[in-house]
Amino acid sequence: MQSLLAVSALLDRILGFFARIGAWCGFLLMIVVCYDVVTRYLGVPKPFGMNSTQLQESEYWLHTFLFSLLLGYAYINQAHVRIDLVRERFSTKNKYLLEIIGILFFLLTYSLLGTWFTAHYAFASFQEHEVSKSVIGLSNIWILKSALVVMFILMGIAAISQLIKAIAGYRGVLPDHLVSLTIGSEH
């Protein structure tokens, strides 16, 4: 179990790495929006010969990176909403069991199928050399679509990491500092 927990810790570090990139994409988004506003109203030239359409498209590109890199990380940090009215009455052991069942039935199904479908979707875009609907927009849409693939892959990584923790918890060998990260706080 210990070696599996080490794997889980490694997976968490990978998720954390991508999450930090995603989070700062959010900050960059703010800067791009401000830059777009300033250049539009004050007539300052744009960088790298980008036009306003390209800047605006890069805004939702950044936003897509922001949420797709964070979904899995939010799970290992227990940031996802749970409706706790019933669960809070469960014993700790049953909470671990519930987590295991939830991961096996819902999250793994979701992330595996999600990866499969979005991978086809992104690959088709790559093969067709798809570009923005707007003539002067950004090219290489496949990069944006690949973010969705990455999102489902990271979700799967989070699922495996949490599955290991929940099994360890069920068997009573989960280190204390990981308890609230596995089944939420208030324990």
Next chain:
Amino acid sequence: MEWLGPYLPALLFASLAILLFSGYPVAFVLGGLGLIFGFIAYFVDPWLFDIAQFGTLPGRIFGGIADNLILTAIPMFIFMGTMLEKSGVARDLLNCLQVLLRRVPGGLALAVTLMGTILAATTGIIGASVVMMSLLALPVMMQRGYAPTLSTGTIAASGTLGILIPPSIMLVIMADLLSRSVGNLFVAAIIPGFMLSGMYVVYIIIASILKPEIAPKLPAELGPQSTSQYFLMLARSFVPPVFLITCVLGSILGGFATPTEAAGVGAAGAVILAFVNLVLLPTLGVPEFHFDGEAKAEFDDHPTGNGFIADSKHFWGVLSDVVMRTALTNGMLFGIFVGATLFSYMFRALGGEAQVDAFIEHLGLGPWGLLFMLMGVVFVLGFFLDWIEITLIVLPVFAPIIAGLDFGDHVAKSEVTYWFAILLAVNLQTSFLTPPFGFALFYMKAVAPPEIKIQHIYRGIIPFVLIQILAVILVMTFPELALWLPRTLLG
């Protein structure tokens, strides 16, 4: 097995209702359940649902969520609110409002209401904003001898006002789902939002005059003594956040900026305010403004004034923390968004929408009956779910029904959607506050000091719930409350 086909949409919703209460994250239940039902439907009747139809799902996620400029406003509004909170700007604002209102009956409760109204702009998730307001204001109110009932009622009501007063994240998502303009919906929410806040103020003043013991007068010598200090306090703690939020709202209302642009500039403004507050002013030797030793709750952990370098490091720490928190909140929100997209698609693919239409036709309720039914459903759901789940799961089912409603002369057909969205927002807020289930109350109990009992919270919230119900009735009877301003301002 084909006989099962027509029951699948109902089964899908029923399974969702049960599984949500398992306590497993909503985002994954939605997505997982949607996909599992795809397979079930395929095995029940391949003519009903073909596995190949799954292939259209990525396009729906991409087109609805990724390739969507409106939704980019959301992380920036969250960022702005979190930044104002974590940099101490919100706490300073509360202190400053106390000083300004010290001579008015119920001054502190009014300060909390006003802060809720101003910061409402920047919060969004009910749980988070109620917790923030409780941590910030409840200890101060208890310390000043305010009755627990009035304190908790005021905080819960003004903490939930954020879902209505623009720039509310909920209104951004509603506008997106109902295919209406975010700017128009923001403008429509202005009068109802400020009307509610005004009604709270009137109630607090009357209650404090009738029963002075529930709201003791603040000490007259509270705050700075000299006039110059007084203006310094205003310039430091009151003007900047109020200016920032007025700019954000004003630029949207005036039609100068799209919500996304206003959000970006507002977020950058919040960073600048934080820098001024945490680095610039301490370096220049401007004293931090405190009531000697009082109100130093958990929010007072800013060791500023240690020189420019140390303060800048501290600022950088706050900034990275806020970036990460914002990203997590956004990840949570969009997790549900992606899951709900899958779920709604499945519901429609299985013929659920057509069934709902047929059912409603069968009921023969007429527009008002339908409106009351939808409002009732949402009110009950609000006991268990935050607006995120309600708008993302239920609104797609309701949207076509709403668009088809015809209220004759009462509301013009083109404006029904805006009116309905505002009604829904006020209704949801009421639901979050209504005992015994209203879940804003539970969030509050979770962070309140132990001497505050749930009974205090229940008793304190009742007057505010009555105000909310009055507001729902007013907006229903006088649709102009929501519709006049957008028509006048934006045409």
